[in-house]
Amino acid sequence: MxxxxxxxxxxxxxxxxxxxxxxxxxxxxxxxxxxxxxxxxxxxxxxxxxxxxxxxxxxxxxxxxxxxxxxxxxxxxxxxxxxxxxxSDMPIASIARYVELVKQGPETEPERLALLEAHRADVLVRLRDLQAALAVVDYKITTYGGACGS
Amino acid sequence: MxxxxxxxxxxxxxxxxxxxxxxxxxxxxxxxxxxxxxxxxxxxxxxxxxxxxxxxxxxxxxxxxxxxxxxxxxxxxxxxxxxxxxxSDMPIASIARYVELVKQGPETEPERLALLEAHRADVLVRLRDLQAALAVVDYKITTYGGACGS
DNA sequence: ACTTGCCTTCGACCGCACTCGAAGTCCTAC
DNA sequence: GTAGGACTTCGAGTGCGGTCGAAGGCAAGT
CATH class of the missing domain: 1.10.1660.10 (Multidrug-efflux Transporter Regulator; Chain: A; Domain 2)
Structure with a gap:
């Protein structure tokens, strides 16, 4: 089978x-x-x-x-x-919107593309933020022993 | 003032x-x-x-x-x-744990460090996942017009 | 004196994305 | 034919991380 x-x-x-x-x-x-x-x-x-x-x-x-x-x-x-x-953390509501656009036919392609590109921009921001926050954690790890704000 | x-x-x-x-x-x-x-x-x-x-x-x-x-x-x-x-998406529960360790005094430093390092590892995984998911979105954007699975 | 406005505590409520349980159905194997 | 297990629908519950509103307090400006 x-x-x-x-x-x-x-x-x-x-x-x-x-x-x-x-x-x-x-x-x-x-x-x-x-x-x-x-x-x-x-x-x-x-x-x-x-x-x-x-x-x-x-x-x-x-x-x-x-x-x-x-x-x-x-x-x-x-x-x-x-x-x-x-x-990539796209909210379900946005995915639902995308799916609905697909159902509506090929004339919605520009809007779908815009949706994806907006999401892509969000992801890039999120990536940058994560890296920034990671840098802080790394700093904290490497300087461990200092007492500041921890 | x-x-x-x-x-x-x-x-x-x-x-x-x-x-x-x-x-x-x-x-x-x-x-x-x-x-x-x-x-x-x-x-x-x-x-x-x-x-x-x-x-x-x-x-x-x-x-x-x-x-x-x-x-x-x-x-x-x-x-x-x-x-x-x-x-960096550390859950509040973990932060609370960390804070409690700080309160307990300097002898908990190794555990704090371990907590931060575990979190760091999580962040790295998350970064990789995000990048992978981003690649899929990018692919979808660049090949727009294809009908597969969208 | 009184209005304005930020402050306090408290508990209730929200949105998101699942996650689960109950009650029942259907196929397969024995 | 009957026991088992995976499937169905439905509605309710969970966990996280806030977010809000009510009821009241205090302090500065007019």
């Missing part, structure tokens, strides 16, 4: 090495349709979280005859992309 | 330029004792947040005859250091 094979594949994967891009998923997804547990294993999200993402409209997921979720390639790619955005 | 002078100084400061270190505070603090509004202006925190930090034990702040908070150089330095730790 392809699903079992996928789970094995994930478990025996050199932990954390590939950053799991949307492109990677296209090659990796042997099976056309994945169950929620597979997607969970693949993304590191919990099934609870995956259901939550669907509930709030971030992904549409089909159902099989028994009413169970079936993630196709497209849905998996979407989930992976969402997790990347979340990893 | 030194307090007014300080507020003026802050308002007319070239916005955001100096990263406001504990060391800087030692030079900047003309007045020996600052009111909560001054510390708020200095740190960018709200008075509410400053009271909150005191409430949960992150800083001890003296009171004047009228019962109002009086931040001395030490307290200000502490608040500034705490904001740096928060800027």
């Amino acid at each position: 392809t699903t079992e094979r996928l789970r094995d594949l994930i478990e025996t994967m050199p932990t954390e090495l590939p950053p799991l891009t949307v492109e990677l998923v296209r090659d990796l997804d042997i099976a056309e349709h994945l169950a929620i547990a597979d997607v969970a294993a693949l993304t590191g999200l919990s099934p609870h979280t995956l259901r939550y993402y669907e509930r709030i409209g971030l992904v549409d997921v089909a159902r099989d005859a028994g009413g169970r979720r079936v993630y196709d390639r497209d849905a998996v790619g979407r989930v992976v992309f969402i997790t990347r955005l979340r990893d | 030194t307090t007014e002078r300080l507020r003026d100084l802050i308002e007319t400061m070239p916005t955001e330029l100096p990263p406001l270190t504990v060391e800087l505070v030692r030079d900047l603090d003309i007045a020996e004792h600052l009111a909560i509004a001054d510390v708020a202006a200095l740190t960018g925190l709200s008075p509410h947040t400053l009271r909150y930090y005191e409430r949960i034990g992150l800083v001890d702040v003296a009171r004047d005859a009228g019962g109002r908070r009086v931040y001395d150089r030490d307290a200000v330095g502490r608040v500034v250091f705490i904001t740096r730790l928060r800027d």
